[in-house]
Amino acid sequence: MRYDDAFANAKYIINGDQFPQRWAEAAARFRDACGDRARTGLRYGEAPAEWFDLFLPEGEPQGVVIFIHGGYWRAFGPRDYSHLAAGSLARGWACALPAYTLAPGARIAAITAQMRRALPRIAAEVPGPIVLTGHSAGGHLSARLGNVDAALPAELAARLQRIVPISPLSVLTPLIETAMNADLHLNAAEARAESLALLPRRPGFSAHVWVGGAERPAFLDQARRLGNAWACPVTIEPGRHHFDVIEGLEASETPLMQALLG
Template sequence: MDWDRAYANADFIPDGAGYPARWVAAATAFRATANARLDLPYGTGARHGYDLFLPEGTPRGLIVFIHGGYWLAFGREIWSHLAAGPLAHGWAVAMPSYTLAPQGRIAQMTAEIAAAVTAAAAQVAGPIVITGHSAGGHLSARMACADVALPADVAARITRIVPISPLADLETLALTGMNADLHLDAAEIAAESPARLTRRPGTDVLVWVGGQERPTFLWQARMLSEAWDCPWNVAPGRHHFDVIAPLTEAGSDLTMALVR
């Protein structure tokens, strides 16, 4: 099995290389008009910041979106437009960055996201829904795991977690060239693979994946669904780069899965 090919999303998406530039343009335009508090700190590190987008009036609750990039690339700034759908329903949306590999290990990123969720929760009252895409899907799923150190009052407010195209078991990632920077070993694979861990009691989870994604991502999503005995949704016609696009739409199935 060629695991590098299995995880090579852009190679199997028409104009896959052009997506990041379009994301940057859409996010920049959105931030120019949004009601936002940018660059809020949740720690002391260079990437320990988050952006908070606010709806009109008092927020109904908080949605946290965690970006992807195989824990190696991107930051919160190029996903701002994905807050549009939840904002239209009166939800605040927090988007954190986190330390990327090789400067950080995945276990460190998990702890950072827990800190970011805690900081954002202090800014917005009400229920919390956590979502994320790809590597961010992994990190959002980690927030549903019983071992993650969230304050009890914050954990109690988490009503739903929706991992999008998540990496649920990290073993095969260690067999790719990416592991030169990720440095995954057997201990971290066991400790950081959500499909091998216990879900926090009472945490509602819905796994989301695109129907046209690479087989490996369909397998990862299904594996998490089976491990946690939770539903999964296969979005027809969506590939790895456009599966998150419906978050810009107030009435999309994905947006409604977060704000229901």
């Protein structure tokens, strides 16, 4: 279909097909190393996929970072990315990774609603400020909670300190003309309604869009469009592609972690 190649990632990354296995293995090692500081399978709703894992730092957490996974809303889960909590924990922050129902089991609007339900449940576990991030489709979902129509309770919105979407999908209309839409079932109305860059940003939090310099042109364009719409910085990290751009979350003092937690 017209935009299939524009949004293809693995075929343009050396050994791109090996990354999911590497992520899963690193995530399992991280969970094992966390011991009782890993609280897994906490529920935020009744559906099978409405759960999250929470990782706690040594001592009282300064707040909570919420990372939402990608996979074009169709693939992967939180336990493929547990290791990305390492940088937050090293900075004294808790890190939560919520699951959601994958397409075609849910449409994007329904997944957005799941993340709205997950947020107050996660916030109840850890006091203090909330920082949202996510990668690719997860970048969309994390930033989607920053749109004015996300309907967050006032006390929860007041705790939202920053959103740092990584390689986000911010305008969804091109995805209608991809083969993956057989699972997503996007139509023009839903694509517009779920497009971050076409919706107003709620006040009260800072934002910083992050994207790899070696990503597909479509992802660079999507990142810039969100940065323009939200009037926020866009960092294009040199040499990073769509699969390794998230590695900055694994250590405490990387440029990405500086954008996330200062």
